[in-house]
Amino acid sequence: MEQVLRNFFLFLSKNKFFTKLARRYGLRFGAARFVAGETIPSAVETIQKLNEQGLSVTIDHLGEFIDSEEEAKKAADECIEAVKAIAGHKLDSQLSLKLTSMGLDISYDLALDNMRRILQVAEQKNVFITIDMEDHERCQTTLDLFKELRKDYENIGTVIQSYLYRAVEDIEDLDQYSPNLRLVKGAYKESPKVAFPDKKDVDENYKKIIKMHLLNGNYTAVATHDDAMIEYTMNIVKENDIPLEQFEFQMLYGIRVERQEELVKEGYKMRVYVPYGDDWYGYFMRRLAERPANVAFVLKGVVGK
Numbered sequence: 001m002e003q004v005l006r007n008f009f010l011f012l013s014k015n016k017f018f019t020k021l022a023r024r025y026g027l028r029f030g031a032a033r034f035v036a037g038e039t040i041p042s043a044v045e046t047i048q049k050l051n052e053q054g055l056s057v058t059i060d061h062l063g064e065f066i067d068s069e070e071e072a073k074k075a076a077d078e079c080i081e082a083v084k085a086i087a088g089h090k091l092d093s094q095l096s097l098k099l100t101s102m103g104l105d106i107s108y109d110l111a112l113d114n115m116r117r118i119l120q121v122a123e124q125k126n127v128f129i130t131i132d133m134e135d136h137e138r139c140q141t142t143l144d145l146f147k148e149l150r151k152d153y154e155n156i157g158t159v160i161q162s163y164l165y166r167a168v169e170d171i172e173d174l175d176q177y178s179p180n181l182r183l184v185k186g187a188y189k190e191s192p193k194v195a196f197p198d199k200k201d202v203d204e205n206y207k208k209i210i211k212m213h214l215l216n217g218n219y220t221a222v223a224t225h226d227d228a229m230i231e232y233t234m235n236i237v238k239e240n241d242i243p244l245e246q247f248e249f250q251m252l253y254g255i256r257v258e259r260q261e262e263l264v265k266e267g268y269k270m271r272v273y274v275p276y277g278d279d280w281y282g283y284f285m286r287r288l289a290e291r292p293a294n295v296a297f298v299l300k301g302v303v304g305k
């Protein structure tokens with residue numbers, strides 16, 4: 001049943017007809033639980049509330065289906081505006097983005113130019129930018145682009161996915177850049193040719209890269225909702241006297257909210273990934289597909305209003 005629901009939501013996430021319908025009628029269901037509105041002001045309001053609770057943030061402008069240079073430039077302009085809003089409102093927030101929305105599928109140089117434009121402003125405003133990691137096909141190009149930018153900018157990081165066989169090698173290779181990396185298990189459907197098909201191997205590799213990156217002395221963002229991985233990190237940190245300033249936990253907006261608050265109370269840095277933008281529909285459907293149990297939360301929210 002769970003697999004049927006998962007496939008159903010993944011189908012809805014990619015369906016242009018339902019995307020249009022949802023937008024036209026403002027059919028927001030319970031999306032507000034996972035998405036901070038459609039505009040920068042609504043995102044600012046959400047960040048302020050989270051900051052008041054002691055939570056740090058990274059915001060992500062939801063932009064998919066980029067197929068022209070103009071759209072990519074527009075997406076980069078939106079990121080620049082978001083960076084300015086973060087600085088202008090003195091928010092405790094970083095920015096996350098996807099290279100495909102910067103035009104990576106059109107050309108490497110277009111994405112690089114857009115990234116340089118954003119990073120110049122972000123550097124002046126002291127805002128950190130993380131390049132999200134997309135599917136395996138784009139992994140090498142994303143890392144190449146990250147390395148090129150890292151030579152010129154301090155305020156940039158990226159993501160390593162433990163489901164990929166290459167993850168350990170990438171951590172070793174990137175060490176020379178002393179990178180600030182977000183470590184995740186990985187969210188895309190990948191072939192067993194490139195990724196561990198078994199969850200237990202993904203989890204073991206996740207532990208491996210957390211330990212490696214921390215012991216290399218690099219800043220580590222452990223982005224997971226999994227208590228076993230959180231506890232593992234806490235133990236490694238304790239055993240090796242790693243300072244609190246060298247790592248943080250990250251979770252998605254609206255997921256395990258109580259656990260997020262607990263971690264803050266326990267003295268850990270906790271960053272929430274907050275998506276916003278009018279392309280909220282695909283993101284929302286993917287969250288439901290990831291964990292059909294979320295549907296129950298959403299329905300409660302709808303019925304409760």
Ligand code: FDA
Nearest residue numbers: 132133159184185186187223224225226250251252273291
């Ligand atoms: P996993 O799915 O393995 O679940 C383990 C346990 O965690 C569950 O048994 C349950 O106890 C708990 N749990 C998980 N989800 C829950 C939920 N919704 N509600 C309640 N409990 C839950 N991926 C990627 O490919 N590229 C990227 O750039 C990013 N970026 C990113 C940023 C941030 C801040 C986060 C948190 C995640 C990402 N991801 C990502 C997604 C990531 O790769 C992964 O798909 C999800 O985090 C799910 O994996 P987990 O490690 O959370 O737990």
